[in-house]
Amino acid sequence: MKYFKLPDLGEGLPEAEIVEWHIKEGDEVKIDQILVSVETAKAIVEVPSPQDGVIAHLFGAAGDTIHTGEPLIEYISEEDDDTGTVVGEIPDAEGNEAGDDFIIGAAPSTRAHQSARATPAVRALARRLNVDLNGLQGNGRNGAITPEDVEQAASMNKVHGHAEPLRGVRKQMAKTMALAHAEVVPVTLCEDVDIHNWPSGTDVTMRLVNAIAAGCKAEPAINTWFDGASLSRRQHSKIHLGVAVDTDQGLFVPVLRDIGQRSTEELRKGLDKMRADVKARTIPPKELQGATITLSNFGTIAGRYASPVVVPPQVAILGAGVIRDQAVAVDGEVVVRRVLPLSLTFDHRAATGGEAARFMREIIRVLEQDFSEESTG
Structure with a gap:
């Protein structure tokens, strides 16, 4: 398996929002084929494939924000050598190949912190109450999100509707x-x-x-x-x-x-x-x-x-x-x-x-x- 990370889209822009996927899992793609359209703070950019291969997994859906250097696509490829900083295996902190446990929308340096901010039970409660944990202010120890935080957010959503996060421009x-x-x-x-x-x-x-x-x-x-x-x-x-x-x-x-x-x-x-x-x-x-x-x-x-x-x-x-x-x-x-x-x-x-x-x-x-x-x- 090889991973295609979101490349630097120019002018030091740190992140982009997925607008539309042009391929799906299982598709065979050729080098320079357009994979996805993403929206930066400046423009909509079409991202081409850096290699031939078969798409094993897409990281993120339309509307998700990803940062430069985060995984975008996983390939099933016959090529085994690492081709550089854009396509390559992504090691975890202990040197093992990373799985899917990163958080789309979190900066690379903060993924572990974001994951630790909510326990599995709190994340399950958030899913049941349809509460987005991204951007939610935690009032627990070290900023951890508590069940009360999730319930308060759910109550706010019920009364006033879901907040629409600002995107792109x-x-x-x-x-x-x-x-x-x-x-x-x-x-x-x-x-x-x-x-x-x-x-x-x-x-x-x-x-x-x-x-x-x-x-x-x-x-x-x-x-x-x-x-x-x-x-x-x-x-x-x-x-x-x-x-x-x-x-x-x-x-x-x-x-x-x-x-x-x-x-x-x-x-x-x-x-x-x-x-x-x-x-x-x-x-x-x-x-x-x-x-x-x-x-x-x-x-x-x-x-x-x-x-x-x-x-x-x-x-x-x-x-x-x-x-x-x-x-x-x-x-x-x-x-x-x-x-x-x-x-x-x-x-x-x-x-x-x-x-x-x-x-x-x-x-x-x-x-x-x-x-x-x-x-x-």
């Missing part, structure tokens, strides 16, 4: 937001932009992209990564803009590279392609990495102002609200103008209020220009 989003909340010292600056003179059909997103590029050039401190542990910052010469994309699966932030050196037409084509790839879940993980500043154009849905969340190591995110007609004072008279509300959140550990205000001032200046000859879309 939403799970990663929750972790990222918690990290941002713990690390960043956020301040939000809001302002309105008079865009009444914009031509009909103006590409709002591209106007914002170009304005952010101008703002970063005027105030480089905003186009920065900050390391809170070492209290150091790294200013970037290129501007890589993360653009928040809302989907049913959760929030994706693909990255438009080097926005200060590319034409509006090129940037629009690049953004359209990334959005299509996000919706199809085919965007490469590397295209979701490396942003130096982020744009959230939430106003395409609803909302005037917000306090967007800065995700470390970035130090700033610009939010654009709903464009609306608004009564404003112009030359001593009240007139109705088209107004775009902006919300800039910045990490006050890395940027001063003056730097943030100068960045915002330059964005407003660029947005309020009347580019009547601008291409629209």
